[in-house]
Amino acid sequence: MTELELKYGCNPNQKPARIFMESGELPIKVLNGKPGYINFLDAFNSWQLVKELKEATGLPSAASFKHVSPAGAAVGTELTDVERKIYFAEGMELSPIASAYVRARGADRLCSYGDWAALSDVCDEQTARYLALEVSDGVIAPGYTEKALEILKGKRKGGYNVVEIDPAYVPKHIEHKDVFGVTFEQGRNDFKIDEALLGNIVTENKDLPQQAKRDMLLALITLKYTQSNSVCYVKDGQAIGVGAGQQSRIHCTRLAGNKADNWLLRQHPKTLALQFVPGIRRPDRDNAIDVYLSDEYMDVLADGVWQQTFAVKPEVLTAEEKREWIAKQSGVTVGSDAFFPFGDNVERARKSGVQYIVQPGGSIRDDHVIDTCNKYGIVMAFTGMRLFHH
Incomplete structure (x- = not known):
């Protein structure tokens, strides 16, 4: 059995604390710092997300995690000048994996404060230099260049948490956790999310471009590692609003939608000025x-x-100007980890420029949800697969 002793668990009074494996070696190496209990929860969940996202899209992927849910996730495409400005990355050299993290962090910069970063690819100098500028708790990646590790070791007075994970590691199929002294057992959620899942388009509008398919995959994989209930808004290969851990589906949709609206409003000319x-x-x-x-x-x-x-x-950005700016937006995708029980979720989503929806389906009111999509020309795909995560 291999183990790593931790300072404490979720809270300082929860001792002793450790991570361990009953057989085999831990699939990680701590290269710097002393990650804690919640750090490792974020690290292992975020690593699974970015690993699966790269497998599904073929693109370098990154995530920004807080309290075991993603504040943002993205693939590594080139940033526009506006994106560079709103993410404070003007004039910086950005590799594909650096771009992925900048975009993941930019989904909700307020919530990403003190985040755990996850990278699908080796952390290079450009990514490390951007991380060095941000308030962050740590990072997990399959490797680090010599220069990147040197930069990260100088962060937080030498205490920044740097974790390397074995990319070939495959966990056991059966997983366990204890709650109130009772052990729960289940099969690991190794359900594969790929384009084959998007074939059941149930709306009148069936025009699903390749970019929207990629955004649907990003939304679904993000939701797979978000505390439920959860809804995710995505645009151009980047999560722009994640609503996690709400008891009501509509509250998830509103929360994530409000975050997406803020992301859109950061690009308003008055905000840029x-x-x-x-x-x-x-x-x-x-x-x-x-x-x-x-x-x-x-x-x-x-x-x-x-x-x-x-x-x-x-200059004041008025409520009317905000509404007008958001109303101009389009091309946004929404994913949900479980079915939409009512059409009100579609009504809220379309106010943030949503044109594409992906969800499991299976509600007794599916017809009403589909009719609401048809009213606005929204394309909706049913996956038939729930993605709860607790």
Whole structure:
């Protein structure tokens, strides 16, 4: 049996704590730092996500995890000038795997604060340099270049968590966990998600372009490793809103949709024109942008505290301007880990530019959900496979 002793479990009072295998070697090496219990939960879940996402798309993949759910996930495609600006990556050299992480982190930069990063490919210098600029707890990858490891070892006063995983490792088919002293056993969810899963298009509109298929795969694989109930909005190979752990499906759809709207609004000309005080930290910029896009900004103006963040008084982005900007958006995909029980989920999703939906189907109200999609010309595929994760 091999094991790694941990400082404590989920909370400081939960001792002793360790990770171990009853037979064989642990599939990881800690190259730097001292990862904790939650760090390893994030690491193992996020690694599975990016490994499967690369297998499904053929593209370098990355994820940004917080509390055992992804704040974002993405494949490594080239960033636009606007994306570079809103992700604070202007002027940086970005390899495909670096681009994947920048985009994963950019899905919800507020929630990615202090994240665990996962990379499908070897971590190179460009990825390490971007990670070094962000507030992050650690990273898992199948390997690290010498320069990347040198950079990461200098992060957080030398305490940054760097974990290398054996990409050939295959876990046992049966998995266990204890709750309240009772052991639960189940078969591991090794269900393969690929394009063959997308063939059952149930709506009148059956035009499903290749890019939308890729986005559906990204949504489904992200959901497979998101605490349920969960809904995921995706655009151009990047998650732009993840709603995790809600008891109601519509609340998942609203939560993820509101995050997607914020991502879209970060690209509004007024948001792009924001001028910050010199030397402002990246997290403070993220917080300021979040406040600017919220109703709280009027209070900031009224209290006269905007000078603490902005070099020039920002012009108000009105509620009407927000609605108009979001209404212009299109090409967004939504995935759900279980069926939509009512058409209200479709109504909410389409307000954020959703044109494609992928979900298991199987509700007694499937006809109503399909009719709602048909009303807006939305393409919807039924997979027949639930993706709960607890």
